[in-house]
Amino acid sequence: MTRLRPLHYTVIALLTLLALLAAAMYQRASLKITETEIIETYASQYLELAGSGAKLTDCRARPGENGTTRMVVICGPDRFDAARHYEFHVGPLGQLIVKHGPGDWATRDPVAGREAA
Numbered sequence: 001m002t003r004l005r006p007l008h009y010t011v012i013a014l015l016t017l018l019a020l021l022a023a024a025m026y027q028r029a030s031l032k033i034t035e036t037e038i039i040e041t042y043a044s045q046y047l048e049l050a051g052s053g054a055k056l057t058d059c060r061a062r063p064g065e066n067g068t069t070r071m072v073v074i075c076g077p078d079r080f081d082a083a084r085h086y087e088f089h090v091g092p093l094g095q096l097i098v099k100h101g102p103g104d105w106a107t108r109d110p111v112a113g114r115e116a117a
Contacts, residue, residue: 026092033094035061039073042088042096046075049086049101062111064089069097072111080110087111 043059050058059075070092076085082105089097100108 035071038071038090038094041094042073042090043075045088046073046086050075050084065111068092070094074111082110085110 039059039061040056043056046059047054047056054075058077059073061071061073064070064072068091069089071090073088073090074085075088083102085102085105087100087110089099091097100110
């Protein structure tokens with residue numbers, strides 16, 4: 001069996017510290033952007049997509065259902081309407097992961113459709 005030399009321990013320690021530093025920087029970056037800023041960003045996109053009759057108050061958010069989605073911004077009337085609903089699945093840093101709109105509901109399962117009435 002090969003014995004580890006002090007140089008090996010030093011390399012392992014440096015790699016561990018580098019990984020911890022990267023994780024801390026990622027965490028800090030994800031905390032810089034607030035949920036309100038995220039909702040406002042995607043609500044403004046909704047206003048552009050939906051056109052007349054759309055309001056900022058049509059948008060709400062739910063927590064993401066998995067570790068890669070921070071939240072789902074749902075925009076549209078209170079009751080789900082496939083012709084007027086949009087969903088923006090947002091990542092930890094506020095980036096858009098996927099957008100679903102009126103043309104997608106035949107093949108997608110909307111979060112808005114699963115909300116309690």
